[in-house]
Amino acid sequence: MSLSRVEVEKVALLSRLRLSDAELDTITADLAKIVGYVDQLAEVSTEGVEPMAHAIEITNVFRDDSSSESLPREEALANAPHHDTRGYLVPAVLGE
Amino acid sequence: MPFFEQSAAEHLRNLETGEVSSVDLTRSYLDRIAALDARVGAFLRVDSEGALRQAAEVDAKRAQRRPVGPLGGLPVAVKDILCERGQPTTCASRILENFRPPYDATVISRLRAADAVLIGRTNLDEFAMGGSTESSAFQVTRNPWDLERTPGGSSGGSAAAVAAGFAPLAIGTDTGGSIRQPAGLCGVVGMKPTYGRVSRYGVVAYASSLDQVGPFGQSVEDVAMLLEAIAGHDPRDATSLNEPVPAYTKEVGLPLANLRVGWVREHFGQGLDADVEAAVRAALGVYESLGATLHEISLPHAKYAVATYYVIAPSEASSNLARYDGVHFGHRTNEKEMLAELAADRKQLETACDRQGLDRLDSALVRMYRRSRSEGFGPEVKRRIMLGTYALSAGYYDAYYLKALKVRRLIRQDFDRAFGQVDLIAGPITPAPAIKIGELAGDPLAMYLLDIYTVSANLAGLPGLCLPCGRSAAGLPIGLQLLAPPLAEARLLRGARMYEQATTWNTTHPEL
Structure with a gap:
């Protein structure tokens, strides 16, 4: 399986990363090698095998539907790089 | 014996009898860190003031005959990936350089409740992604046994801190071997509990179906003590197991009768260093001399573990790290x-x-x-995010992610079958002793392949422990890995303690 640079650029966008030309070169080569190695999974017969998403297969963990104290707004916002007293601030999304 | 070679259990006895105060003990460790950590680089931050304050509080409790927790006054080093309220928690990443969590991880709360002294925060591979602690954005950590070599990773700072005598106990996390592997390479004891045994609440997520917190110590008894303090159900972690926590400290000293030890045919193949193979085979001989029986077993899908892991872990990482x-x-x-x-x-x-x-x-x-x-993000984190995004993207999901989840079940079924025949599985922890710093820079796949013996336990959710079992010709530590069925931590600790008692590997320490 070979990965093209165009494909890797697309993955970078999906990953919300921006890579320099040099980074793209390295990572294209690295991913090709790693994916080439991972391709050996194809040789394992998995017919009728249920996928195992979790080590401990517990489902539906319930708790009482009761409210309790939560993080005060001020503390929740304290780590945001850009915020006012009410919420997170981001660059304009509309009107471009 | 110098204080830093004493076990946590010995320190605790001395604290209880009043032979030493927690303030004095903590100060001794702080002085040693101040004098020597410039050479090792185990700690990202040392909290002298906070540690001495906590130590003084424990001493005051003892003086006033108030109840003292099970770690009463013992310094504990913590991997910089567990949230501590108001304190930097960086994951050795630039992206979290200025982050201060608004709450404590459950493990931190439990350490506080147990009266541990939080002495400092240890270095790691960025977001725990790596096996050498070299991907930290902030500093290199060196192996106390050979400063030219890595301590392993990703919990390399915690392993090096215990090996160097900077703390008697430390906390790490293990997603694909990140406690057991550095423990082996630094000659200390490290344990990954069963998935769900210890709460992940407040632990910065790497791969959520694999991540687990666990203890480091100089001895099996110390590891049992720390595990007992941090294990148990937490309603804040939906994957936490609602099972009682056995008294590991009481059980650890009881040898196992009629112990059946399995060794895995596939573990002794090509690529295993001769010194490592000899040390592990000798360890199997020790078990035999202790009355255990040895059984050859097969884990037919073991050879696919690295490929499976490097689909599942990056996939989960790409999703988890979208929050940044x-x-x-x-x-x-x-x-x-x-x-x-x-x-x-x-x-x-x-x-x-x-x-x-x-x-x-x-x-x-x-x-x-x-x-x-x-x-x-640094290069290794970017690489794993890209790899995971690729494996989850349209057109590749079935071939990679879904396929890996199916092979994961086959890996688990191999273990289920094996544990029908044996009580513990013993084997190598890494193909070779610690690598040199920079040795595998630029070859990520070669680095990933070193995880061959560790990732299976995470994929299957099993508890695993690594303890020292020898030295290479160059004097580097060699680790023995023991694996047990889910929730059989007590058996794992008892089996490890039997070996430890019959050998002297944990009585020698590196000279700094």
Whole structure:
């Protein structure tokens, strides 16, 4: 399986990363090698095998539907790089 | 015996009899760190003031005959990936350099409740992604046994801290071997409990179906003590197991009768260093001399473990690390520069009448995400995010992610069958002793392949422990890995203690 640079650029966008030309070169080569190695999974017969998403297969963990104290707004916002007293601030999304 | 070679259990006895105070003990460790950690680089931050204050509180409790917790006054080093309220928690990443969590991880709360003294925060591979602690954005950690070599990783700072005598106990996390492997390479004891045994609440997520917190110590008894303090159900972690926690400290000293030890045919194949093979085979001989029986077993899917892991872990990572968006917390790019750059890009495309390029141009928000993340993450984290995004993307999901989940079940079924025949599985922890710093730079796949013996336990959710079992010709530590069925931590500790008692590997220490 070979990965093209165009494909890797697309993955970078999906990953919300921006890579320099040099980074793209390295990572294209690295991913090709790693994916080439991972391709050996194809040789394992998995017919009728249920996928195992979790080590401990517990489902539906319930708790009482009761409210309790939560993080005060001020503390929740304290780590945001850009915020006012009410919420997170981001660059304009509309009107471009 | 110098204080830093004493076990946590010995320190605790001395604290209880009043032979030493927690303040004096803590100060001794702090002095040793101040004198020697410049050479090792185990700690990202040392909290002298906070540690001495906690130690004084424990001493006061003892003086007033108030109840003292099970770790009463013992210094504990913590991997910088567990949230501590108001304190930096960086994951050795630029993106979290200025992050201060608004709450404690459950493990931190339990350490406080047990009266541990939180002495400092240890280095790691960025976001726990790596096996050598070299991907830390901040510093290199060196192996106390040979300063030219890595301590392993990703919990390399915690392992090195215990090996160097900077703390009697330390906390790490293990997603694909990140406790057991550095323990083996630094000649200390490290344990990954059953998935769900210890709460993950407040532990910065790497791969959520694999991540587990666990203890480091100089002895099996110490590891049992620390595990007992941190294990148990936590309603704040939906994957935490609602099972009682056995008294590991009481059980650890009881030898196992009629012990059946399995060794895995596939573990002794090509690529295993001769010194490592000899040490592990000798360890199997020790078990035999203790009355255990040895059984050859097969884990037919073991050879697919690395491939399976490097699909599942990066996939989960790519999803988990999507939260670092420069909005809620963490690094954000310079907005003015970002907008100026975007305007320049637009102008260039307009001048060239490149309609396609203009259609594809990032919005300001997307450009902000992309610049923030690219500035904040290091190369290994970017590589794993890219790999995971690729494996989960349209057209590849079935071939990679879904396929890996199916092979994961086959790996688990191999273990279920094996544990029908044996009580414990014993084997190597790494193909070879610690690598030199920079030895595998630029060859990520070669680095991943070193995880061959460790990732299976995470995929299957099993508890595993590594303890020293020898030295290479060059004098480097060699680790023995023991694996047990889910929730059989007590058996694992007892089996490990039997071996430890019959050998002297944990009585020698590196000279710094």
